[in-house]
Amino acid sequence: MGDMAGMCIEHADMMGLTDDQIMKMKPIHREMQKKQARFKADQRIAEIELMEIMDVKDFDLEKANSQVKKIAEIKTAHQLEMLKAMKEMRTILTDEQFKKMKKIMPMKMMPMKAGEKKPAKKTMKKQ
Numbered sequence: 001m002g003d004m005a006g007m008c009i010e011h012a013d014m015m016g017l018t019d020d021q022i023m024k025m026k027p028i029h030r031e032m033q034k035k036q037a038r039f040k041a042d043q044r045i046a047e048i049e050l051m052e053i054m055d056v057k058d059f060d061l062e063k064a065n066s067q068v069k070k071i072a073e074i075k076t077a078h079q080l081e082m083l084k085a086m087k088e089m090r091t092i093l094t095d096e097q098f099k100k101m102k103k104i105m106p107m108k109m110m111p112m113k114a115g116e117k118k119p120a121k122k123t124m125k126k127q
Helices: 004-010 018-054 061-090 096-102
Strands: none
Touching: 004 018, 004 061, 004 096, 018 061
């Protein structure tokens, strides 16, 4: 889910944002950044805990399953938080600014349409 708030603030002139809109977006953006940092840390800790569970040859499958579910819950909670923040950000934009944002926003930040494939990664050939 990209950093929509940061992108909007960065391209404020191009999008025609007012000072008032920018002032409303900044605290939302900072809060999103904090939540992103917490999410990354929580996810990494949960992954390390999963590795600890699986460190022995005959690991407890129930504990591993539980930990995998915990990781999924962390990801889901984060996605929902980011959607909430994005919704809040979009209420600050006018319809015209939203259209400009969609044109400015890099394709990697926008969800892919059904049926589209990701472009193939380019690999360097060894010579």
